[in-house]
Amino acid sequence: MKTLLNPEYIQGKDFPILNQCVNGQPLVYLDNAATTQKPRKVVESLTRFYETINSNIHRGVHHLSQEATAAYEDARSYISDFMDAGSGYNIVFTRGTTESVNLVASSFSNFLSPSDNVIVSVSDHHSTFVPWQQACLRTGAGFNVAFLLPDGSLDLEQLYGLLRKCHAKILVLPHVSNVIGKRNPVKEIISEAHKYGTAVLVDGAQAIAHFPVSVKDLDADFYCWSGHKAYGPTGIGVLCAKTAWLEKLPPYQFGGEMIEDVSIEKTTFGALPFKFEAGTPPFAEAVALKVALQYIKGIGFGQIEQHEKDLTRYTYHQLGEIPGLKIYGSEEERDDLISFNIEGAYHYDVGVLLDQMGIAVRTGHHCAQPLMRFLGVPGTVRCSFALYNRQHDADRLVEAVRKAAKMLL
């Protein structure tokens, strides 16, 4: 496997957490779809913020507050550029993908009635599936599900049939499935959905750190992601949405920061994006998230995408040679994760054995129980890659899975 990236160097220089032993073995961290590790610069950025300019934003006339406000708003505009959002979009800071989707589902449900329809994908994470399921139950709107083909890709024929039939108000789908790892052709899907007046919410949690995303080019109505899956801190996420939508939607939460004027009789709300940012936002985290995205840009998506794809392809083939191992989804259009099971072994037991060999993977339903039901399994083992993973990590995983299979069968 050829790589232009030097993950060995990157691990040593930027990710001290990876240079440790777990259960007596050098750690191999392959749980990046759950959360990525943080480069030193991101950790330092948080410390620097608290040691130099920490102060609540927007309301202060004093120096520190103005510095903190400027840094927070600068992070917002950096993120807008990072996503190629352009002037038709706004960036709202949230706590993560989950809150971004809940915000939209909660506000958007004001426009749903029993004659309306919503379409979700069976591969949606619970954080996208459940808010829309609940919005439909609350409003009586129809809840429609797009399914997958046997190779794990979205069944576009069925999805387009649904769009034609029900002219849904909104379609919700992941850019990359956190179980199958397939990249959905969202640009094509959005263009099709718009023909029927259907808005599209894209869950970009498994995309944003792995390849360049231009929301403007995709023409997405809503695009959601989490900072902690993109080498940034926890507690911060992004909702990038078309300004026209955010102007129409009512606020999601009420409180400080989001108001224009409050009297006993009524409240008027602040301008965008503040109307959706009630309370003290995660300002130190926003600043550190900018540093994380700068780190990604410093390495370059060209290199990251190629490296992760090569590593995934290599691992896919190596795992595929293990007798009795079943991988979910074909190799095509696959990004940086692989879900599998050893036939006859319980996914949890495989995960425990891998941990004993120093390898961190995730096991279980991956917050995607509708997909598990569709696949007919209670859970899978999932390995997921990041820019710092090496071929050596893949080799250690494959060797450990072989050992685990021998021990369990």
Ligand code: PLP
């Ligand atoms: N969507 C996808 C595809 C995910 O993989 C995850 C987390 O694993 C989420 C949404 C939820 O992200 P968070 O828990 O950061 O809100």
